[in-house]
Amino acid sequence: MASGVRVRFAPSPTGHLHVGGARTALFNWLFARHHGGTFILRIEDTDRSRSTEANLDAILDALRWLELEWDEGPPTPGYRQTERFELYRAHAARLRAGGRAYFCDCTPELLDQQRKAAEARKETFRYNGRCRDRGLTAGALRLRIPGTGSTVVDDLIHGPVSFDHAQLDDWILVRSDGTPTYNFCVVVDDVTMQITHVIRGNDHLSNTPKQVLCYDALDYPVPAFAHVSMILGADRARLSKRHGATSVQAYREAGILPEAMVNYLARLGWSSGDQEIFSRGELVERFDIKDVSSAGAIFDQAKLEWVSHEHMKRADGARLVALVRPFIEAAGLTAPPPARLQPMLDTLRERAKTLRELVEVGRFYFERPTSYEDKARARLLTPVGAERLRVLGERLAVVEPFTAPALEALYRALVDELALKLVDLAQLTRLATTGRTASPPLFDVLALLGREEVLHRLRAAAAVARGAP
RNA sequence: GGCCCCAUCGUCUAGAGGCCCAGGACACGGCCCUCUCAAGGCUGAAACACGGGUUCGAAUCCCGUUGGGGCCA
Numbered sequence: 096m097a098s099g100v101r102v103r104f105a106p107s108p109t110g111h112l113h114v115g116g117a118r119t120a121l122f123n124w125l126f127a128r129h130h131g132g133t134f135i136l137r138i139e140d141t142d143r144s145r146s147t148e149a150n151l152d153a154i155l156d157a158l159r160w161l162e163l164e165w166d167e168g169p170p171t172p173g174y175r176q177t178e179r180f181e182l183y184r185a186h187a188a189r190l191r192a193g194g195r196a197y198f199c200d201c202t203p204e205l206l207d208q209q210r211k212a213a214e215a216r217k218e219t220f221r222y223n224g225r226c227r228d229r230g231l232t233a234g235a236l237r238l239r240i241p242g243t244g245s246t247v248v249d250d251l252i253h254g255p256v257s258f259d260h261a262q263l264d265d266w267i268l269v270r271s272d273g274t275p276t277y278n279f280c281v282v283v284d285d286v287t288m289q290i291t292h293v294i295r296g297n298d299h300l301s302n303t304p305k306q307v308l309c310y311d312a313l314d315y316p317v318p319a320f321a322h323v324s325m326i327l328g329a330d331r332a333r334l335s336k337r338h339g340a341t342s343v344q345a346y347r348e349a350g351i352l353p354e355a356m357v358n359y360l361a362r363l364g365w366s367s368g369d370q371e372i373f374s375r376g377e378l379v380e381r382f383d384i385k386d387v388s389s390a391g392a393i394f395d396q397a398k399l400e401w402v403s404h405e406h407m408k409r410a411d412g413a414r415l416v417a418l419v420r421p422f423i424e425a426a427g428l429t430a431p432p433p434a435r436l437q438p439m440l441d442t443l444r445e446r447a448k449t450l451r452e453l454v455e456v457g458r459f460y461f462e463r464p465t466s467y468e469d470k471a472r473a474r475l476l477t478p479v480g481a482e483r484l485r486v487l488g489e490r491l492a493v494v495e496p497f498t499a500p501a502l503e504a505l506y507r508a509l510v511d512e513l514a515l516k517l518v519d520l521a522q523l524t525r526l527a528t529t530g531r532t533a534s535p536p537l538f539d540v541l542a543l544l545g546r547e548e549v550l551h552r553l554r555a556a557a558a559v560a561r562g563a564p
Numbered sequence: 565g566g567c568c569c570c571a572u573c574g575u576c577u578a579g580a581g582g583c584c585c586a587g588g589a590c591a592c593g594g595c596c597c598u599c600u601c602a603a604g605g606c607u608g609a610a611a612c613a614c615g616g617g618u619u620c621g622a623a624u625c626c627c628g629u630u631g632g633g634g635c636c637a
Contacts, residue, residue: 301635521599
C-alpha cells in the first residue's frame with residue numbers, strides 16, 4: 096500500500112559509511128517501509144575535493160549489504176547534488192526576484208572586522224544586514240529573515256524546539272562565486288524531491304530553523320522533522336576513528352552478520368518492550384519514530400557481537416553456508432561442498448559470534464591439525480596416550496555405523512573396559528583430531544570428519560606421542 | 565563564548581504521578597548441566613546526576629545547578 100510518505104538518506108561520499116550514518120539510513124528505511132512510503136537515496140557530493148567515486152561505491156555497497164534498498168536514487172541520474180545545480184540556481188533566482196533574498200558585497204575582511212568587534216563586546220557575531228536594501232546585483236546571496244519572533248521546529252523525537260530569530264542572521268544561500276551553500280542545497284533538494292519527513296542526525300537540529308525560514312521564503316510546505324541522536328564512543332564523545340572501528344565495512348569484514356548489524360543499530364536508541372532480537376520483518380512492523388530515544392547512545396561492540404551471536408544461532412543453514420564461504424577462503428582454507436559444510440556449521444554456530452570466529456573455531460574441519468596445544472600435548476601425547484590411540488584406531492576402524500550415537504556407545508564401553516573416565520579418552524581424541532582441547536561435541540566432530548580422516552589423524556597423533564620423551 | 569539538545573545499573577533500555585525500596589538485556593561473579601568449549605537454566609552485585617518546588621504521593625511535571633554533546637563561530 097503506497098502512502099504519501101517520502102523520506103531520504105543523503106550521505107556525502109567523503110568516506111565510508113559510518114555506523115551513525117547507517118543507523119540514520121536504517122531509521123529512514125524502517126519509517127518508509129512501516130508506512131508503505133518511499134525511501135530515497137541522494138548523494139551530497141558538492142564537496143568535490145573530498146568526494147570520490149570509490150567512496151560512493153563503498154557506501155552503496157554497504158547499504159546493499161544491510162539490505163536497505165532504496166526506491167529512488169543512483170544509478171538513476173538526478174540524485175546527485177552535482178547534477179542539480181540548475182535547480183539551486185533557479186530557486187535562488189526566484190528568491191531574489193521575489194525580494195526574499197538579496198545580494199551582499201561585504202568582504203571577508205569587513206565581516207572579520209565586525210566579528211572581532213562583536214567578540215570584543217562579548218557578543219555573538221551576526222551579520223548585520225548592511226546590504227539588505229542596497230539593491231546590489233552581484234555578490235553573495237543572502238536570505239532575508241524576520242528580525243523578531245521565533246521559529247518553532249516541531250520535532251517528532253524532541254517535541255517543539257524554539258529558536259529566537261534574534262539569534263539568527265541573513266544567512267548565505269549562494270556564495271559570491273556562485274556555489275550554493277549546504278543548507279540551501281538541502282532545502283531545494285528536499286523540496287523538489289517532495290520529502291515529507293526529514294529524519295537525520297541530531298547535529299542538524301541547529302540548522303533546522305534556518306532551513307524552515309527558507310521553506311517559508313520559497314512558499315513551500317515545511318516537512319516533518321525527526322532528529323536522531325548521535326552514536327557516541329565510550330567517553331560519550333561523538334563516535335570517531337579513535338574509538339575504533341566506525342565504518343559498516345569494518346564490521347562486515349569482521350564477520351558480523353548483516354541482520355545483526357541492522358538489529359543492533361535499530362536497538363541502539365530504540366526499543367519495543369523487552370525484546371532484544373528482531374527479524375527485519377518485526378523491525379518494520381514495530382518501528383515507530385516516536386519510540387526513538389532523544390538521548391545519545393554509546394556504541395557497544397560487545398552487545399553487537401552478542402546480537403550477532405543470537406542471529407548466528409538462528410540463521411538459515413544454507414544462507415550461513417553462503418555467507419561463511421568467503422571467510423573460509425580468506426583464511427586460506429578450502430570450503431567443503433555445502434552438503435558437508437552445513438552440518439559442520441551447525442556444530443559451530445553456537446560457539447561463534449562472527450563469521451570469522453566461525454572459521455577459527457571450526458578450522459580443524461577444513462585442514463588437519465598443524466600442531467597440538469602445548470600443555471595438552473605434554474599431558475596426553477605420551478606413550479600411554481599412543482597405546483590408547485592405537486586401541487581407539489582399531490575399534491574405530493570397524494564400528495558401524497560411523498555415527499555420533501554409535502561412537503559414543505563405543506567410547507563408553509571402552510572406558511568401562513579400561514577403567515577410565517570418558518573425559519580421558521575424549522580429550523585425547525579431541526586433541527588428536529582437532530589439535531585443541533576445546534571443540535564442538537566430540538562424537539559429532541568425528542562423525543562429520545569421517546572414518547578415514549579420523550583414523551589418519553589418530554595415527555598422526557600416535558606418531559607424535561611415540562616420539563615424545 | 566552564544567544558541568540548541570541530552571541526563572534511570574559500566575553499557576543499551578522499560579518506566580508517559582501511585583503497579584517501582586525501579587523491570588529486561590549486554591558485560592561481570594557464583595551455582596547447575598556436562599566428553600572439552602560453548603549454549604542453556606538458576607542466581608549475585610549494579611542505576612532514577614544534584615538542589616529546590618508542585619502534589620496526599622515524583623524516576624515520571626516545573627525551575628535551577630552540574631555534567632556531557634551538537635551547531636554557529
